[in-house]
Amino acid sequence: xxxxxxxxxxxxxxxxxxxxxxxxxxxxxxxxxxxxxxxxxxxxxxxxxxxxxxxxxxxxxxxxxxxxxxxxxxxxxxxxxxxxxxxxxxxxxxxxxxxxxxxxxxxxxxxxxxxxxxxxxxxxxxxxxxxxxxxxxxxxxxxxxxxxxxxxxxxxxxxxxxxxxxxxxxxxxxxxx
Numbered sequence: 001x002x003x004x005x006x007x008x009x010x011x012x013x014x015x016x017x018x019x020x021x022x023x024x025x026x027x028x029x030x031x032x033x034x035x036x037x038x039x040x041x042x043x044x045x046x047x048x049x050x051x052x053x054x055x056x057x058x059x060x061x062x063x064x065x066x067x068x069x070x071x072x073x074x075x076x077x078x079x080x081x082x083x084x085x086x087x088x089x090x091x092x093x094x095x096x097x098x099x100x101x102x103x104x105x106x107x108x109x110x111x112x113x114x115x116x117x118x119x120x121x122x123x124x125x126x127x128x129x130x131x132x133x134x135x136x137x138x139x140x141x142x143x144x145x146x147x148x149x150x151x152x153x154x155x156x157x158x159x160x161x162x163x164x165x166x167x168x169x170x171x172x173x174x175x176x177x
Contacts, residue, residue: 030055038086044068044138048084057167059174060108064100067108067174068140069167075144076165077116079108079174082140090127090139101141108174109143115173118145 030050031040038045047056047068059079060067070078081104083097093101109121122144126133 039137042086042135042138044080044082044135044140045086053175054168054171057171059171060104062100062104064097065104067104069170069174070142071167073144073163073167074122074142075146075150076163077112077118077143077145077170079112079143080140081105081108081143082138086138088137088139093139105141105143111174112143112145116145119148120146122146 030046032046032050034040034042034045034049038049040046044066047058048066050056053059053061057069057071058066059069060081061084064084066082066084068080068082070080081101083093083101085097087093105123109123112118112121123141125139125141127136127139129136
């Protein structure tokens with residue numbers, strides 16, 4: 001890359017310049033009524049209750065789980081998988097949910113391998129705020145594709161990461177079958 005190259009990631013601007021007042025108004029305008037036991041302020045519960053999958057970045061639904069694109073991804077192809085029920089502890093999951101979530105993790109990891117050819121994955125769950133959970137009330141697993149060399153100079157010198165694929169493009173890739 002020379003000094004005239006431009007790294008273009010305009011969809012990241014929303015995250016960089018996020019105005020919490022505007023964000024709260026936007027979230028309130030898009031809020032839907034959630035079911036019993038759900039949290040109306042939880043973006044996963046909102047996605048479960050809403051049929052606008054593209055708007056909510058939902059790429060997968062099963063009887064007990066939901067797959068959502070991470071709105072602020074760590075890397076290209078970053079997915080979230082969660083139970084549809086609003087539960088915060090692993091011990092609160094029933095066997096059917098555990099099995100379904102593992103099946104979905106396997107399915108979507110294989111799909112990402114097929115579509116994006118990553119060299120590896122980080123798959124994890126943050127339990128509780130102290131462990132880094134941004135949404136500690138609703139369990140969700142992160143699937144993050146990784147490539148050799150995906151940490152670049154932008155991360156080192158600018159504290160920023162460039163992700164070359166938009167969420168809409170990733171949604172299209174994952175939902176075309």
